[in-house]
Amino acid sequence: MSLKETLDQLAFYAKGMRVLYVEDENQIRENTQLLLSKIFSDVQTATNGNQGLALYQSSSFDLVITDILMPEMNGVAMIRKIKELTPSQPFIVTSACEESNYLVDLINLGVAQFLIKPMKTDQIIKILNEVVQNIYNGRIRDGRKVKEFKD
Numbered sequence: 001m002s003l004k005e006t007l008d009q010l011a012f013y014a015k016g017m018r019v020l021y022v023e024d025e026n027q028i029r030e031n032t033q034l035l036l037s038k039i040f041s042d043v044q045t046a047t048n049g050n051q052g053l054a055l056y057q058s059s060s061f062d063l064v065i066t067d068i069l070m071p072e073m074n075g076v077a078m079i080r081k082i083k084e085l086t087p088s089q090p091f092i093v094t095s096a097c098e099e100s101n102y103l104v105d106l107i108n109l110g111v112a113q114f115l116i117k118p119m120k121t122d123q124i125i126k127i128l129n130e131v132v133q134n135i136y137n138g139r140i141r142d143g144r145k146v147k148e149f150k151d
Contacts, residue, residue, distance in 0.1 A: 003122055010129040011039055013136045017062040018042040022052035022078065023094065024070040028117075035124065036065075049073025053081055062135055065092045065115075068102050076102050079109050090135055092127060094119060 001009075019040045023029040024047050036043045044059070046052035048070045056064065064082065066075040075093060082089050092113045093106055103114070113127050 003125065006129050007039075007125055010125060010132060013129070013132045014039050014041075016041050017132065017135070018044070018060065020044050020046065020052060020055055020061040020064045020066075022046045022049065022064070022066040022070070022075065024048055024067060028067075028119075032065075032119070032124070035121065039128065047071075049075060049078035052078050056082055057085070061089075063090050063092065063131060065094065067094050068106075069096075076105050076109070079106065079111065083109055090131055092131055 017040050019036055019042070021029065021033060021036060021043060023032065023045070029045055029047070033043055033045050044055050044061070046055050049066075050072045052064070052066060053073065064079075066078060068075040079091055079093075082091075087110075091109075091111045092115060093111050094115045094117055095102070096117045106114075113131055115124060115127055
């Protein structure tokens with residue numbers, strides 16, 4: 001499947017979905033938010049785990065994408081707290097290679113998708129497509145098809 005076909009498919013499945021993106025590096029956050037905003041209906045951002053957790057507690061999100069190493073509260077601690085609130089919450093974790101010591105903790109928390117920094121657009125789109133399809137299909141299977149997904 002070409003990148004354009006994957007992006008078109010992703011846009012279809014992502015329709016109506018809300019994303020929380022937590023990243024402390026300004027340039028990465030701004031660039032990735034721009035891409036995510038072209039795909040998802042609503043993208044909220046936070047610069048650390050405390051802000052991310054506060055946003056999560058004040059709203060609902062279909063997907064949370066987070067960095068690991070951040071000030072105030074790291075991504076692993078934030079995921080742990082969110083999983084206490086919503087055990088089934090899907091996550092994508094962004095990570096630099098030197099953060100691999102956190103991977104076992106993240107796998108144990110049920111995080112199955114990782115994006116290695118520096119992130120490439122085609123890599124982001126491929127992982128997002130897989131995760132978003134799983135979210136969409138899970139809702140259909142559970143009988144929770146929401147009106148936003150109807151054509």
